[in-house]
Amino acid sequence: ESTLALSEKEKIEKKVGLSSAGGNKEEKVIVSYWGIQPSKITKKDGTEWKWNCFSPWGTYKADLSIDLEKHMPPTTFLDKMAFWTVKVLRYPTDVFFQRRYGCRAMMLETVAAVPGMVAGMLLHCKSLRRFEHSGGWFKALLEEAENERMHLMTFMEVAKPKWYERALVITVQGVFFNAYFLGYLLSPKFAHRMFGYLEEEAIHSYTEFLKELDKGNIENVPAPAIAIDYWQLPPGSTLRDVVMVVRADEAHHRDVNHFASDIHYQGRELREAAAPIGYH
Amino acid sequence: MKNVLVRSAARALLGGGGRSYYRQLSTAAIVEQRHQHGGGAFGSFHLRRMSTLPEVKDQHSEEKKNEVNGTSNAVVTSYWGITRPKVRREDGTEWPWNCFMPWDSYHSDVSIDVTKHHTPKSLTDKVAFRAVKFLRVLSDIYFKERYGCHAMMLETIAAVPGMVGGMLLHLKSLRKFQHSGGWIKALLEEAENERMHLMTMVELVKPSWHERLLIFTAQGVFFNAFFVFYLLSPKAAHRFVGYLEEEAVISYTQHLNAIESGKVENVPAPAIAIDYWRLPKDATLKDVVTVIRADEAHHRDVNHFASDIHHQGKELKEAPAPIGYH
Numbered sequence: 001e002s003t004l005a006l007s008e009k010e011k012i013e014k015k016v017g018l019s020s021a022g023g024n025k026e027e028k029v030i031v032s033y034w035g036i037q038p039s040k041i042t043k044k045d046g047t048e049w050k051w052n053c054f055s056p057w058g059t060y061k062a063d064l065s066i067d068l069e070k071h072m073p074p075t076t077f078l079d080k081m082a083f084w085t086v087k088v089l090r091y092p093t094d095v096f097f098q099r100r101y102g103c104r105a106m107m108l109e110t111v112a113a114v115p116g117m118v119a120g121m122l123l124h125c126k127s128l129r130r131f132e133h134s135g136g137w138f139k140a141l142l143e144e145a146e147n148e149r150m151h152l153m154t155f156m157e158v159a160k161p162k163w164y165e166r167a168l169v170i171t172v173q174g175v176f177f178n179a180y181f182l183g184y185l186l187s188p189k190f191a192h193r194m195f196g197y198l199e200e201e202a203i204h205s206y207t208e209f210l211k212e213l214d215k216g217n218i219e220n221v222p223a224p225a226i227a228i229d230y231w232q233l234p235p236g237s238t239l240r241d242v243v244m245v246v247r248a249d250e251a252h253h254r255d256v257n258h259f260a261s262d263i264h265y266q267g268r269e270l271r272e273a274a275a276p277i278g279y280h
Numbered sequence: 281m282k283n284v285l286v287r288s289a290a291r292a293l294l295g296g297g298g299r300s301y302y303r304q305l306s307t308a309a310i311v312e313q314r315h316q317h318g319g320g321a322f323g324s325f326h327l328r329r330m331s332t333l334p335e336v337k338d339q340h341s342e343e344k345k346n347e348v349n350g351t352s353n354a355v356v357t358s359y360w361g362i363t364r365p366k367v368r369r370e371d372g373t374e375w376p377w378n379c380f381m382p383w384d385s386y387h388s389d390v391s392i393d394v395t396k397h398h399t400p401k402s403l404t405d406k407v408a409f410r411a412v413k414f415l416r417v418l419s420d421i422y423f424k425e426r427y428g429c430h431a432m433m434l435e436t437i438a439a440v441p442g443m444v445g446g447m448l449l450h451l452k453s454l455r456k457f458q459h460s461g462g463w464i465k466a467l468l469e470e471a472e473n474e475r476m477h478l479m480t481m482v483e484l485v486k487p488s489w490h491e492r493l494l495i496f497t498a499q500g501v502f503f504n505a506f507f508v509f510y511l512l513s514p515k516a517a518h519r520f521v522g523y524l525e526e527e528a529v530i531s532y533t534q535h536l537n538a539i540e541s542g543k544v545e546n547v548p549a550p551a552i553a554i555d556y557w558r559l560p561k562d563a564t565l566k567d568v569v570t571v572i573r574a575d576e577a578h579h580r581d582v583n584h585f586a587s588d589i590h591h592q593g594k595e596l597k598e599a600p601a602p603i604g605y606h
Contacts, residue, residue, distance in 0.1 A: 052461040052600045110454045117450050124443050127475060128436045129499055131482045131492075134475075135378045142468055149453060149464075156457045170455050177451065274378045 054150065054230060060280055061232050062245035068203050072196060072258050078187065082194035090201050101209035101218060102159040108202060109152035110169045111176055115195045116145030118180050119188070123270065135271035137260070144253055147280065150230055151246050157224035158239060189264035192257045199254035206247035213240050252280050377555060380476065385556050386606055388571035394529050398584050402591065404516040412523040427535040427544060428485040434528055435478035436495050437502055441521045442471030444506050449596065461597035469603065470579050476556055477572050483550035484565065515590035518583045525580035532573035539566050578606050
């Protein structure tokens with residue numbers, strides 16, 4: 001069955017014809033000197049692919065059948081600490097955003113894209129330092145970060161950020177990046193568990209978001225073009241469909257991070273278990 | 281004596297004897313399929329162990345451990361519904377690597393011009409060029425003619441800039457609510473590619489303890505230095521990496537010459553390299569070094585290109601990134 005996916009990808013690759021479209025003259029000179037050509041990619045229906053930030057083979061259909069209710073009951077001290085850290089962080093966000101879920105989702109995603117990146121980077125450096133294989137985990141974690149960033153790119157189209165929100169994001173990123181970096185260095189077990197709980201809260205927020213959409217308090221606008229291409233949604237999809245797939249993504253990330261933490265709890269290292277690459 | 285045993289065991293494993301090893305282990309942790317993946321490309325699922333050399337050493341005890349932990353592990357796996365898809369090669373044999381998938385492997389374009397050089401013009405160019413030349417003198421003194429070792433140490437350093445650059449672009453994209461033009465992915469791909477070079481070289485050269493210590497220090501210093509460097513001037517940082525790759529190309533050319541003149545033994549290529557670069561089954565070290573050199577030449581192009589974009593006063597996201605350029 002996997003050869004099927006392979007041949008599919010090859011087909012797409014063949015479609016990637018080389019052409020020097022776009023850009024001004026200067027750019028073309030550089031391009032030809034370094035031999036780097038902007039590739040022209042077309043969609044399955046023959047129209048031009050307009051996104052630079054992801055390619056057709058980066059898209060997927062989200063698995064909406066995933067169990068959203070799953071919860072990891074905190075048992076050990078570390079788990080409880082992770083759980084309550086997230087609960088405490090939840091409180092000020094509730095106060096700040098109230099019922100503006102679009103905005104809230106956007107802000108959450110700017111934070112949610114950090115842990116995957118930090119963890120992936122640290123695993124990469126560790127793999128280099130110790131001359132060890134990584135078991136694909138660092139790719140899985142980077143994929144997760146990239147996926148969260150795509151959520152942000154989607155919600156950005158729906159809710160335009162205001163200046164004070166931008167300022168807030170810069171501050172929060174500065175603090176959260178460093179805190180998570182240290183946290184991951186000290187205890188990957190704790191860091192993954194905490195992120196797992198964070199994702200559980202994210203699912204809860206998106207469920208609330210869906211309720212508001214259904215009630216009509218938030219307008220069910222058409223889905224942004226980027227979302228339709230990224231999740232292979234049918235044309236004519238609405239914001240509700242987007243929130244559904246994003247919520248499914250978060251549920252998958254929850255599984256990955258709790259799983260990673262469980263591996264650490266069993267006294268093993270991540271590289272000993274195969275990473276869930278392409279789990280979404 | 282122990283070393284010899286380990287090495288021969290490793291060779292047997294890499295040479296295809298390893299398949300039974302996987303089968304034995306994976307039966308301990310077979311879990312039922314609970315999840316339909318997006319691509320629909322996966323059949324039954326296995327949880328598998330990595331195939332690294334250190335684990336070969338105590339293959340027996342590992343197996344025992346796995347039997348003991350197997351049940352609990354399977355429970356955890358099925359609870360979170362996470363399993364590794366069973367991947368096959370094009371010829372139907374099982375895919376032994378966790379760290380990269382068949383769709384990550386590629387044919388390297390060895391026809392690339394390896395002699396291309398960017399002449400430093402601006403001040404930042406010159407600073408970057410001199411910095412690289414200075415580092416080159418130091419490494420030449422340290423390694424002399426031990427090419428394999430030299431290559432291995434270089435790769436541990438070379439995998440850092442892509443990672444740092446990718447991470448900083450990622451964070452910038454988040455902070456500014458901007459698209460990235462695919463550069464994050466391109467730079468991370470570069471880092472991953474360099475790490476695969478390292479994984480290949482490690483199979484050929486065993487690092488000694490003082491080399492490990494050196495790597496530890498060098499990574500700590502270089503990571504932080506490059507982080508700050510990239511924050512201050514991405515222009516100079518990309519140029520620096522471009523020149524670093526030029527030096528890498530030169531080193532690999534010397535390595536090739538040494539192989540041709542017989543100074544370095546032309547051993548068979550490690551299995552991981554054959555799968556990663558889709559080399560023929562009887563490929564040798566020479567083929568591996570040739571494709572690695574081509575990779576480095578591609579990275580040189582990408583980084584000089586990125587620096588050129590900055591030199592024109594533009595941002596990376598304005599030009600589409602060269603994803604899959606290798």
